[in-house]
Amino acid sequence: MHDEPIDPFNGDPADPAAGLHDPGDDDALDPLTEVERQDVLEDLADLEIYQALLQPIGVRGLVIECEDCREPHYFDWDLLRGNLRHLLNSGRPRVHEPAYDPDPDHYVSWDYARGYADGVHDTLTEGTDDTAEE
Numbered sequence: 001m002h003d004e005p006i007d008p009f010n011g012d013p014a015d016p017a018a019g020l021h022d023p024g025d026d027d028a029l030d031p032l033t034e035v036e037r038q039d040v041l042e043d044l045a046d047l048e049i050y051q052a053l054l055q056p057i058g059v060r061g062l063v064i065e066c067e068d069c070r071e072p073h074y075f076d077w078d079l080l081r082g083n084l085r086h087l088l089n090s091g092r093p094r095v096h097e098p099a100y101d102p103d104p105d106h107y108v109s110w111d112y113a114r115g116y117a118d119g120v121h122d123t124l125t126e127g128t129d130d131t132a133e134e
Contacts, residue, residue: 001118031091040088044081051077053120063107066096090131 009015030039050062060107061076075083083094108116 032088037088041083043059044084044088046117047077047081047084047112048119053117054108054113058106059108059113062113063104063109074104074106075109108120 010057047062055077061074062080063074065071066073083096086092086094
């Protein structure tokens with residue numbers, strides 16, 4: 001099993017991206033700092049929780065407002081997880097582009113997912129707090 005999508009043109013001499021600049025040819029980027037690594041690890045852990053809570057109610061992934069192009073980018077759970085792992089392993093984000101014709105109704109923001117998870121947590125702990133006070 002692969003952590004990231006397989007390149008369908010891998011090894012194909014007719015690869016349409018073969019002539020494009022390979023970012024791997026650039027000078028090495030600074031590795032992630034310990035704080036940045038910890039942030040990515042926390043995002044991966046949060047992503048597992050969000051998927052477990054939201055996928056059963058029809059949410060396919062998260063939408064992220066792109067800082068570069070100022071457009072929303074829709075990521076399904078596995079793609080976002082693969083992107084975070086790639087960032088963790090390589091120290092650089094993947095090249096991205098907006099999804100083709102996504103249904104925005106099936107995606108939520110990080111903030112929405114975090115709020116939903118917090119609400120579930122609060123609801124589950126309310127009953128235990130009342131019992132502990134008695």
